[in-house]
Amino acid sequence: MLRHTLPVLAAWVARRGPQHRSPQAWGNHPLLADLILLPAPASDPEHTEQYGRYLLRMDDELGLVHTTMR
Incomplete structure (x- = not known):
């Protein structure tokens, strides 16, 4: 799982939705608790x-590619 993770700016994940x-079971694991x-x-x-406003x-x-929606 962690092999498929990458860091992003904190502002990107400030308003994550339920999806x-x-x-919930990951909440107590130090490496998994903050995953989006x-x-x-x-x-x-x-x-x-x-x-949010990103695709x-x-x-x-290239890794994670993003575009901003207008």
């Missing part, structure tokens, strides 16, 4: 997830 919260989940189906490598997607070469 992006980690499972971005669901992405493995069968769709071009999947884009909206998070996020993972790229094999």
